[in-house]
Amino acid sequence: MKSQEKAPIYEALERFRMMRIVPFDVPGHKRGRGNPELVELLGKKCVGIDVNSMKPLDNLCHPISIIKEAEELAAEAFGACHAYLMVGGTTSAVQAMVLSCCKMGDKIILPRNVHRSVINAMVLCGANPIYVNPDVESSLGIALGMKVSQVEQAIIENPDAVAIFVNNPTYYGVCSDLRTIVNLAHKNGMKVLVDEAHGTHFYFGENLPLTAMAAGADMSAVSMHKSGGSLTQSSFLLIGPNMQEGHVRQIINLTQTTSGSYLLLSSLDISRRNLALRGKEEFEKVVVLGQYAREEINKIGGYYAFSKELINGNSIFDFDSTKLSIHTLEIGLAGIEVYDILRDEYDIQIEFGDIGNILAYLSIGDRKQELERLVSALAEVKRRYQKDKAGMLTQEYIAPKVIASPQEAFYAEKEPLPLCETAGRVCSEFVMCYPPGIPILAPGEEITKEILDYIVYAKEKGCSMTGPEDANIENLNVLKL
Amino acid sequence: MEMWFSDQHTDNVKLSIRVELQLFSAQSELQRIDVLQSKEFGKILVVDGDLFLTEMDEFIYHEMITHVPMAVHPRVDKVLVIGGGDGGVVRELIKYDTILQIDVVEVDPLLVEVCRKYFPQMACSLNDSRVQIYHEDGLRFVRSKEDEYDLIIIDSPNPFGPGEGLFTKEFYGNCFNALHKEGIMVNQNESPFYKEEAFFCQRMHKRIIESFPISRIYQAHIPSYPSGHWLFGFASKTYHPIDDMDAVQWKLKGIVTKYYLPRLHQGVFALPAYVEELVEDVE
Numbered sequence: 097m098k099s100q101e102k103a104p105i106y107e108a109l110e111r112f113r114m115m116r117i118v119p120f121d122v123p124g125h126k127r128g129r130g131n132p133e134l135v136e137l138l139g140k141k142c143v144g145i146d147v148n149s150m151k152p153l154d155n156l157c158h159p160i161s162i163i164k165e166a167e168e169l170a171a172e173a174f175g176a177c178h179a180y181l182m183v184g185g186t187t188s189a190v191q192a193m194v195l196s197c198c199k200m201g202d203k204i205i206l207p208r209n210v211h212r213s214v215i216n217a218m219v220l221c222g223a224n225p226i227y228v229n230p231d232v233e234s235s236l237g238i239a240l241g242m243k244v245s246q247v248e249q250a251i252i253e254n255p256d257a258v259a260i261f262v263n264n265p266t267y268y269g270v271c272s273d274l275r276t277i278v279n280l281a282h283k284n285g286m287k288v289l290v291d292e293a294h295g296t297h298f299y300f301g302e303n304l305p306l307t308a309m310a311a312g313a314d315m316s317a318v319s320m321h322k323s324g325g326s327l328t329q330s331s332f333l334l335i336g337p338n339m340q341e342g343h344v345r346q347i348i349n350l351t352q353t354t355s356g357s358y359l360l361l362s363s364l365d366i367s368r369r370n371l372a373l374r375g376k377e378e379f380e381k382v383v384v385l386g387q388y389a390r391e392e393i394n395k396i397g398g399y400y401a402f403s404k405e406l407i408n409g410n411s412i413f414d415f416d417s418t419k420l421s422i423h424t425l426e427i428g429l430a431g432i433e434v435y436d437i438l439r440d441e442y443d444i445q446i447e448f449g450d451i452g453n454i455l456a457y458l459s460i461g462d463r464k465q466e467l468e469r470l471v472s473a474l475a476e477v478k479r480r481y482q483k484d485k486a487g488m489l490t491q492e493y494i495a496p497k498v499i500a501s502p503q504e505a506f507y508a509e510k511e512p513l514p515l516c517e518t519a520g521r522v523c524s525e526f527v528m529c530y531p532p533g534i535p536i537l538a539p540g541e542e543i544t545k546e547i548l549d550y551i552v553y554a555k556e557k558g559c560s561m562t563g564p565e566d567a568n569i570e571n572l573n574v575l576k577l
Numbered sequence: 578m579e580m581w582f583s584d585q586h587t588d589n590v591k592l593s594i595r596v597e598l599q600l601f602s603a604q605s606e607l608q609r610i611d612v613l614q615s616k617e618f619g620k621i622l623v624v625d626g627d628l629f630l631t632e633m634d635e636f637i638y639h640e641m642i643t644h645v646p647m648a649v650h651p652r653v654d655k656v657l658v659i660g661g662g663d664g665g666v667v668r669e670l671i672k673y674d675t676i677l678q679i680d681v682v683e684v685d686p687l688l689v690e691v692c693r694k695y696f697p698q699m700a701c702s703l704n705d706s707r708v709q710i711y712h713e714d715g716l717r718f719v720r721s722k723e724d725e726y727d728l729i730i731i732d733s734p735n736p737f738g739p740g741e742g743l744f745t746k747e748f749y750g751n752c753f754n755a756l757h758k759e760g761i762m763v764n765q766n767e768s769p770f771y772k773e774e775a776f777f778c779q780r781m782h783k784r785i786i787e788s789f790p791i792s793r794i795y796q797a798h799i800p801s802y803p804s805g806h807w808l809f810g811f812a813s814k815t816y817h818p819i820d821d822m823d824a825v826q827w828k829l830k831g832i833v834t835k836y837y838l839p840r841l842h843q844g845v846f847a848l849p850a851y852v853e854e855l856v857e858d859v860e
Contacts, residue, residue, distance in 0.1 A: 392717070442747050465742055468716040473747035475720050479754060 100173060100372035104165040105365040108153055109145045109358060115152075122148050122355075145358055156181065156356035157349050166365045173372040174299050174318070175309045176334035178341045180348060181364050183356045186293045187213040188348070189317035189333040191220065193289040196315065196339065196347045197259040198223035200503075205250045206261035208496055209239040211291060212526055212563075214261060215502050215538045222503040226254050229495045231411040236402065236423050237452035239534075240411035241265075241272030244280070251284050259287040264308060265295050267448070267455060267532045269403075269419030270412050274311035282312070287338070290316040296324040297418060297459075300375025301383065305414040314338050323382075323418065323459045326367035330360040378460045382418045385467060386458050389420055392471045398427040398478050420456040422474075424449075428483030430557045432529075434474075437481060442473040448532050451489055451554065489553050497542040505540035505575060512571040515551065518543045521574035526563030529554055535563065543574065582613055582621065584628040586803035587771045592628070594618055594801075600695060605687035607739045612695045618801055620695055622663065624688075629734055631801045635665050635699065637836045638765070641797040642809055643669035644837040645845070646728055646761045648827040649816050653727040654678065657755065659715040659743060661732035662688040664700035671705045672832045679708045680726075682718045684739060716742040722755035729756060731764035736777055744777075746784040749812070753788045759815040766794060769852045770804035778808060783859035785812045793818050794856050795845040797836070808852070819846055 119126050128135035128143035135143050149155040154163040163181060170179035182189045194217035198204050201222060206214065208227045218225060228246045230239040242262055251257065260281045265271045274290070281288045290308035292298070296318050298307045308316035316334040320326040335344055371378070390401035400423040404415045424434045435449025447457040456470060499522045500508070510524040520543065527537040536554075537547060551569065555561055561569045580599075583591040594615050601612040611623040619632030630638065643666055647653060655678045658666050662683030670679055681703070683689055689710065692700040703710060711718055715733070729752050733743040742748060752762050764785070767778045786792040789812035799807045811818045824839035848856065 392720075395721075442745065465714065465716075465739060468714050469742045469745055469747060472716045472720050472742070472745075472751050476747045476750040476754075479750070 100169060100369060102165075102169060103362075103365045103369045104162040104169070105153075105358070105362045106369075108162045109362055112147070112152055113144060119147075121150070142359065145362065147358055148355065153358065156183065156352075156361065157354055158345075163361065166361070166368075169372075170332060170364070170368045171334070173368050174332065174334050175307070176316075177337050177339070178335050178344075180333040180335075180344065181356075181361055182331040182333050182348070182352070183329060183360045184331075184352050185329045186291075186317050186319040186322075186331040187211075187216075188352055189331050190214055190291055190293075191217040191351065192333055192344065192348045193315045193317055194218065194223065194259075194261070195221050195350065196344050197287045197289060202259075203254050203257040204259045204261055205247065205254065205257050205286070207239070207242050207263060209266065209534045210261065210263060211293070212528060212533050212535055214291065215526070215535060218502040219506045219539065220503070222501065224501045225498060226250055226257060227496060227498065233406065233412075236400070237425070238268050238270070238421075239266065241270045241413055242277065243411045244273050244276050245410075247277050247280060251280060251286070255284065257286055259289055259314075261289045261291070262308075262313075263291045265292075265305065265416045265419070267294060267534075268421045268453070269294070269416035270406075271305040271414035271416065273410070273413040274306055274308060274313065278312045287314040288312075289314065292316045293319040294322060294419075295416065296320055296322060296371075297375070297379045297382070298416070300371040301379030301418075302376055303383075304379065304418070305416055309334055309336060312336060315344075320364055320367055322457070324367050324371060325460050327360050327363035330364045332364065379418065382458050382460060382462065385462055385464060386418050386420050388464070389456075389458075389467045389471060392467075393422060393474055396471070396475045396478060398482065399424060399474060400426065418458050420458050422454050422456070423452055424454060425452045425485055425488050427478050427481075428485040428488065429477070429481060430488065432554075432557050432559050433481075434477055436558055437477050438470075438473055442469075442476070444470055444473055446470075450529060450532065450559070451557070489550070494536070494544070494547055494550060496538065497544070498540055499542050500540035500575070502539045509576040510573045511576050512566065512573050514571055515548060515569065518572045518574055519545050519548055521577075524573045524575055525565065527551060527561065527569065527572070528563050529559040530562040537563075537572075543572070582615070582623065582628075584801075584803075585626075587773065590771070590803075592801070592803075594621065596621075601691060603687065603691075605685050607685050610685075610687055610691055612691060621801075622692070622696065624734065625738055627735060628801055630663060630665065632696070632698075634800050635663075637797050637799050638802075638807070639665035639669050639699075640834050640837040641795075641845070642666060642730055642732060642763055642765060644827075644832070644834060645795060645809070645811060645818070645842060646730070646763045647673060648824070648839065648842060649811075649813075649818055649822050650727060650759070650761050651823065651826070655726050655728075656680070657682070657719070657722075657726045657729045659719065659729065659731045659733060660740060661730065662710075663692040663696060664689075664703045666730055666732050667705065667708055668699050668702035671702050671707065673830065676707060679705070680711065681708060682711045682713060682715045684712065684714055686712045714742070715740070716745075716748050716751070719748065719751045719755050722751075724755070724757055726756050727760055729760070729762045731762065733765070736767070736781075744781055744784075746787060749785050749788040753814070756814060760813070761816060762789065762810075762812045764810045764812070766808040766810040768802065768804045768807055769855055770806055774803060775855060779855055779859050782810060782856055785810050786860060788812070790814060791817060793846055794848060794852070796848065796852070797845065819843055
């Protein structure tokens with residue numbers, strides 16, 4: 097048992113600073129001396145530890161000392177066989193999961209409402225997606241977790257699939273029955289990969305949904321920088337006992353930088369220590385805050401801040417009560433409209449708004465006084481902007497028709513067509529609202545009138561659309577006939 | 578022994594006051610509260626290291642934030658004071674026999690306790706039978722109120738402390754909603770002189786004009802506050818701060834004041850050119 101009070105990378109950086117080593121290596125700003133404006137912005141302490149890999153500080157590509165130790169401490173804190181410090185965001189952790197388990201032509205079972213990074217990984221490795229269409233909570237318009245029966249069905253239809261990919265929790269906080277899915281998969285010789293980008297706190301809080309590692313999953317991508325408090329772009333990749341540590345490292349090194357930032361690495365190290373030592377109390381506070389906010393918001397009327405009451409033992413197996421998800425359609429406003437009003441009129445930035453809902457991200461840095469502002473602002477938005485809800489779209493999920501694999505479609509001969517003329521053609525690129533970054537269309541999928549209507553509506557409501565080559569999303573690239 | 582308390586007015590300016598004695602110091606759940614005894618300013622209340630009020634010049638602030646709206650609104654029955662746990666505003670309000678109810682929302686019980694002990698000349702007023710004190714977040718309190726008050730006085734000291742939520746558009750909107758259709762809201766509006774405060778001053782005014790049809794700025798001279806030049810905001814649904822002011826009626830009430838005068842009332846809305854420009858920029 098290691099002591100979680102240790103933070104080997106942080107400690108090594110402290111020792112390193114005292115040594116006053118003369119830098120004739122990169123980075124060229126030389127502890128900030130060459131870039132005073134940067135020092136002015138970030139502070140001396142910060143640029144002083146922006147250093148390169150070297151013997152006393154280990155090397156992220158091939159850890160043997162302090163980074164190795166930090167990874168072991170993290171593995172222990174998360175209950176994993178090994179933990180990798182990631183500096184390319186959870187995107188790179190997700191990609192490493194897919195690339196570790198899938199080769200060209202392999203099948204992977206996954207829900208369609210995955211993050212773009214998953215499908216991007218399939219563009220890279222040539223895997224074929226087998227989509228399990230998630231149930232949709234029709235009054236809220238949110239895609240739910242994976243039903244065990246659907247996973248079972250997908251396994252029966254695709255016994256040759258190599259892995260099952262699960263979002264747990266979803267952005268909104270919906271959890272699937274991970275333990276049963278893992279058992280099913282393992283019985284059929286398939287690996288289970290979990291996108292736990294929004295579930296870091298499950299590992300440290302009490303009475304929160306089951307973690308991927310505890311459920312026996314093979315790999316999990318954990319966004320430490322989301323609910324865990326580390327710097328943006330830092331993340332953990334966790335593996336279970338069936339994965340080979342060295343092989344996964346090789347996969348990570350295919351795409352990850354060889355100049356891992358020590359700002360990011362030390363932030364992972366310190367955050368892991370913080371959560372291991374104080375996470376239980378910290379997340380208990382977050383749960384209480386979330387519950388308080390939900391009660392206050394539901395008192396306003398019109399809004400519906402939803403939580404555990406949705407649990408149905410299946411597609412909503414559990415719910416993450418730290419998530420503050422709010423349904424807005426009853427006041428006649430799309431989530432994205434409320435999102436924009438909150439920022440433009442009330443100086444409140446929330447995580448995202450989509451067609452029917454908004455999500456306010458709560459975490460260890462939140463205080464009651466800011467929540468009071470959010471609740472009061474929502475009361476004001478209702479008082480000032482409430483409309484008749486007629487004509488509001490609720491449908492959030494459209495089942496895709498996959499014609500070609502993401503890789504085939506991405507690299508195929510293609511042509512741009514005006515949006516309105518693309519129905520019936522096969523898309524070669526992504527279209528999504530960002531955030532949350534879940535594709536409406538992915539490479540290889542047939543474009544339908546329903547999808548086009550949805551894109552036009554989302555654009556009209558002010559969703560920030562990304563993905564296509566044409567930034568204005570007036571044209572889409574489709575496969576040549 | 579020499580002891581000085583320095584109130585940081587900007588990063589580069591301090592006001593230092595010689596202190597004879599530290600009378601009290603404690604940390605509440607929300608903030609640190611100190612009481613100092615000084616020669617020049619009498620007792621000084623310090624919150625989170627910032628000068629909050631002094632015995633010598635608190636009357637200026639409290640009279641000006643209270644009597645200006647009271648001389649305009651012809652019939653104030655029910656008043657809401659947000660902040661104001663020191664009792665200064667309430668002391669001025671209870672001079673009016675016609676007021677029926679005064680609700681004070683002070684988030685920090687310790688502040689009230691400290692003022693009762695060290696500033697009885699203000700806090701005694703809180704014992705008046707018309708006064709009800711609520712220890713909760715002002716933003717939360719006002720959120721649930723609709724068409725309830727004739728006058729709301731926002732007596733919140735610091736836009737960067739626990740009272741930050743009381744300087745926001747959502748709060749002013751909630752206040753609008755809590756007022757009767759002839760209601761008035763008055764707030765302390767910071768100082769226009771130093772750059773950072775001037776920016777804040779402007780922003781506050783902008784948020785209020787977005788919520789109220791009538792919104793005017795007035796001023797007072799408060800020696801212990803940064804730059805000494807202090808602004809207040811007068812926001813109203815119906816009454817105009819100058820045209821609807823009734824000096825005769827006010828004088829008949831026989832209220833004794835040390836700073837406020839009906840004659841002064843007109844004058845305080847006449848702003849220096851640079852302040853007028855600041856205000857007009859957002860109007």
